[in-house]
Amino acid sequence: MRWWQRREQALFAAVTLLTTAGLAAVAAGARGPAEAAWVTATVLGLVYSTASLIAAVRRREPSVDVIAWLALAGALGVGEAFAGAVIAVMLAGGVLLEARAAARARRELSALVARAPRTARRDTPSGPVEIPAAEVVAGDRLVVGAGEIVPVDGRLRGPAVLDESALTGEPLPVERRAGEDVRSGVVNAGSPVRLTATATAEASTYAGVVRLVEQAQAAGAPFVRLADRFAMAFVPVTLLLAGVAWAVAGDPVRAVAVLVVATPCPLLLAAPIAIMSGLSRAARSGVVVKGGGALERLAAGRVVLFDKTGTLTAGRPVLTDVVTPVEPGLAAGEVLRLAASLDQSSAHVLAGALVTAAHDRGLRLVAPEGVQERHGYGVEGVVDGHRVRLGKAAWVLGGPVPPWVRHARRRAALDGSLTVFAAVDDRPAGVLLLEDPVRPQAPRMVRALRGAGIDRVVLVTGDRADTAQAVGQVVGVDAVHAECDPADKLALVRAEQELAPTIMVGDGINDAPALAAAGVGVALAARGATASAEAADVVLTVDRIDALADAILIARRCRVIAGWAVGAGMGMSMAAMLVAAAGLLPPAAGALLQEGIDLAAIAVALTALLPGRSHTVTMRPADVATARRLYAEHRDVRPLVEQVRTVADALNRPPYDLRPVRELLDHLEVRLLAHEHAEEAELLPIMARALGGVEATSGLSRTHAEIEHQIGRLRRTVDDLVQEAEAEDVTDVRRLLYGLYAILRLHNAQEEEGAFSLVPDPDPPSRP
Template sequence: MTGWRGRAPAAFFLGSTALLAGGAIAAARGADELSRGTWAVATVLGLALSLLWTVRSLLDRRATVDVIAVLALGGALWVGEQFAGAMVTVMLASGRLLEARASARADRELRLLVERTPRTARRRDRDGVTRVPVEQVAVGDVLVVGTGEVVPVDARALTAGTFDESALTGEPMPVDRPVGDDVRSGVVNAAAPVDLVATSTADESTYAHVVRLVEQAQAASSPFVRTADRFAALFVPLTLVVAAVAWAIAGSPERAVAVLVVATPCPLLLAAPVAIMSGLSRASRIGVVVKGGAALEALAAGEVVLFDKTGTLTRGRPEVTSVVLAAEPPGAESVSPATSPIPYAVSCAVSSDELVRLAASLDQVSPHPLASALVRAARSRGLALELPTDVREVPGHGLEGRVGGVAVRLGKAGWIVGTGDPAWLRRVHRRAALDGSLTVFAAVDGRPAGAFLLEDPIRPDAPRMVAALRRAGIRRTVLLTGDRAEVAESVGRIVGTDAVLADHDPAQKLAAVHEESATARTIMVGDGVNDAPALAAAGVGVALAARGATASSEAADVVLSVDRVDIVADAILIARRSRRIAVQAVVVGMGLSLVAMLVATAGLLPAAAGAVLQEGIDVLAIGIALRALLPTRLHSVPMSPSDVATAARLRHAHDAAAAVVDQVRDVADDLRTHDCDLRPARALLDLLEHELVPHERADEEELMPIVARALGSSATTTMSRTHAEIEHQVARLRRLLEGLDDAEAADVPTEVSADDVTELRRLLYGLYAVCRLHNQQEEEGAFALVPAPSGTAPSAHESH
């Protein structure tokens, strides 16, 4: 029975069309009786089904415009206008088929998602690889995913792999995931078998969450569509009055039937839903799941946007922003590490890159969020990782194990450094306090080796998104967070929000949303559990759910399935365009129908011609509505494959250059007024001239034209100016060092005055500040344009 119901609209459409065409063929051959009989059968078919639909609506106490179809079809039979009746029947059948196709498409998408849901997983343990139900997979399990298999749960790559992520992102090209990268459930392994470590259970995984989202998005109808239904119901008495007037004027029912034939409000009943559903489809293509037409219209009507901070305007996960190496104890022999390009006045046990490599190798097997940050930092530096052995977690302290025969320990300062208070430790605490950073300390072979400073960097696409919202018509943006005021104010200034509300717990967030909603239509954007009440209370809630299921995405009306916040502006543009097109389709369609009714009332439009005209009006209205499916210019800028490839190559060089920028501050920090050793500064100058400056020149020659093509030449002015300023400051550094007495004595500490040291330190800190600002400009103005695959982690230097 269910199968027949699914095929019934198509059978109705094919049957009515065949009867209409058969009657036309008979009429063309002179068989008038046969043609009228064939058209009469089509009319009776339409009348019977219209009566059935009308009775069902009346029993459900729902207003319906099917009564107009009943009267038009019955009247056509009464006055002998069988052709007009057959046309009305085809019109009804085409409407039912369009509605059924739209519903079937949604059901098919859900069915395909459910069918792809993994049922089992292959888990690696001491006994080898065993297949277990996916529900038994726990966080930390090592899984094997073969070629062509679906990743069962969210995980992190232990071996590099290539994955087809089209089921989640719509991106057709396979995506390479190196060691340490996040791999989301539901994607397909497109290359050799890979090992993954599970970071979530099956119920909490991304794919299970997407299935739930699609289920939630099936039913809700749009307020505009419901308004169209109500308006169409009001259209019934108007049509009856006009038909009665036409009958009275003509003194016969033929004109009344003509009015009824052209009066069917299909532009209201079909065009509006088609435009809204087209908008939903367009939004889904860019990674925005809108839970029904009501949410799409609320998105289109938004005036004020409120943002959570952590995970929304910021990445929501720590990133390594600096590595501070531990100095040797006083009196120890100063020996520069062989792998470090810069000698230090006070030496360190290992180089910065080696410390990152050892720490990341140990953290590969840890599901802790800070572990992911260290692995991403190593990957951005191009470091080769090893699988650790003898790994042991010490509750409350950290993690320890061996990497290639070296004992490595990661954790809290007290566990790594002990009770001492060396100068490098005080420097770490000072930087952490100033920047609001997290710290992870490291020991190598039982000796303190250094510390990692981690921050939650601002999303590079956030400032452009806020600017795009203003261009889209949003009149006010508010940062609403539970974080400290000084941190929130800093983020608000950088991204450009109009107001900042800090130190708000969930109850206060809810009150703030209610206050904003009292004067304007609101949109709340968040990603955490504490955002769920505010998301539910806003006019429309938008949740970021690229990293799995959260309470916020369950409470939200709109869910972003890709890890980019700038598509919020695109979603609003799509929603507003879809609603505008729906209005246009209805105004044009109903306006033409009303004109046709008046013409029929005047006796200038016979029923047969009216039926053909009405079919044309319906097709026109639906055609206007289908424009919502067509691509249009959004905030996101399309880039050619060659531009994307060039930007990706320059991004790799950008990350390497950012590591050099870190060393500028380190060298400045280590300058001493007495017995100053200039060798680190000279080595740094060599790095700047051979790595940083060539990179900035390459950016000017290759990256700036890409940005100019995407955003216009004015967008490159500031970045081009800082390219020149960086090169100018490096040239000043060379002149300063050449002016000091360093001739022929590069290996001997050079005696320099306190004023010279001060000037050198000032120049280095200034260069560091300019480079850091410039790197952030490139992140926001250039690299944020590149369509990164969903789930791609940022570089370890994005906060710079």
């Protein structure tokens, strides 16, 4: 416990004991010892109040503590020792309560600092070797035993079960797949796992959280008292009323009575308690707010500006398809298996996406040999006796671009996809297409922001205009500004700030200037510490953007409650001051009345700790488990959905082979329809319970029926083509395939936004 907390506790204990002892002495008929005890308590309060005033003067800050000082001194001067003792108890209790509230606001974060990982175990040919966490470098292979804390950010080399509650607040263990990123600070809740470090300890998530805690604590101590805003007006009014009461009645006791009931504890305590309660609630939701001032500015925001990558989108590329040559060659699955096997040894951001996709498809990966990585070009090595090369087209293809590669590039340009080119044994083998998907919860979050009082939502990104417009339309923003560099973002924030208070949300280094210029900067630091987190006023330590909407709701509710507490408390105090000035309220009774007023104001302020309005949907544990199981199945059938388009593309020239279509139909009828039936029977009732009615699920139910109808039409069409298909027949088949693909893509996006985004971390969604 820190020394000033012990000092506050000692002061409160001393004045309370002295006041109680004086009451006991009066009850025993010993008036003299009682007066001595009360005078001592008053003097202790006066000394503490004097020290507080001197500190305020040194900071050049106005303070209404002067009223408490005058009340204590006045009580001693007119012989009202009991009133002075009660004021001392009130003052000491107030500072102790404020200190306790501040400690509560930081408790959740301080616990993270205490458990920061100190060591790591490097995986070597001779076995794991323990080293200081500070010595880990990117690319190191590490082993994390059961129950151990992950020391640095890394990429899993195998499946894992992790306890992420320290960072996210989610109490249930989360299953992660090979190739997924894992953050430092989480606990291995399963068998030992192996990972490849992608950052040093200093640049990892946990170190960033520790720095954020230090910043939040520095910004929050001391909290700005709402009373200081009224000091310049409240103190003169109080002194004037006390002086008039003394002059009219000729009795200084009336003036002291006015000062006693004017002691502004509702201002000194109620507002800070409400604000600190908001900081505590936000921290439990995975939102670090750097002080009460930032919380108030967050509540005042009217315009939200978003960066795109990593904010409205997942910030992690996801494999969408593998395009292979039309002529006989390696199958798409084999190209992916070879590429993912090679990428197991790479720390590149795209490598994890390929490894994860391969594991999702149940492909068997092997250890590569002779791996060489050429920064800026790609990686090459030997897998199962084949020389595999991945990277940029110019480096991988090494010659004229085949027509199928041009087709893949054109498709990638239309879809806004990234491309990774693959060559096997020096022959072009495939093009892997990857996308950065829109976060499924982003559209719901934007709607929640509007419900919380945000008037305007703007997308500001350095990405291409067509990609930015597509994301903006899906999410539902009011304006899109694309191809912006950091200076452009800064200018846009300043322009919006002139019209209304702004909130800027970003997660990249290039967002830091805009975050600093906005009324409130919000950074996403769930995957590590960046310059944006250092520049921001609010930091999301959970990888869910919808936490921002809850933080704004918390901030606005706390500001309203603070206003209610202050208004009610000061209104009652003003009424009591007028009664005291009229001579109807002696100092001792006024002191007791002021205690009651303080308790009423504090009780109002403490309601900020109670749950308020939230856009987060509460689900039963059994429903969460069922939804996660269905999401795992949903994720497993994604490659089958992409296969619909691949099969349709292959029917572009004779001879038309319908065998792939029939094989696809078998899978659709056995796997996809079974999954859709399970969602209809299990997922939609969960949604109805969570969202309050079956109307919320009617759209998804209708698309389930349409998917089954379109698969049936496709089956009947293909079954009628018993002979070799003609061009006209294939046109119908391709039309049905493309139509089915569009419905499935739209349906998957609707399910992820409307259903799976309600689940706390369902095993993060990968596609828009």
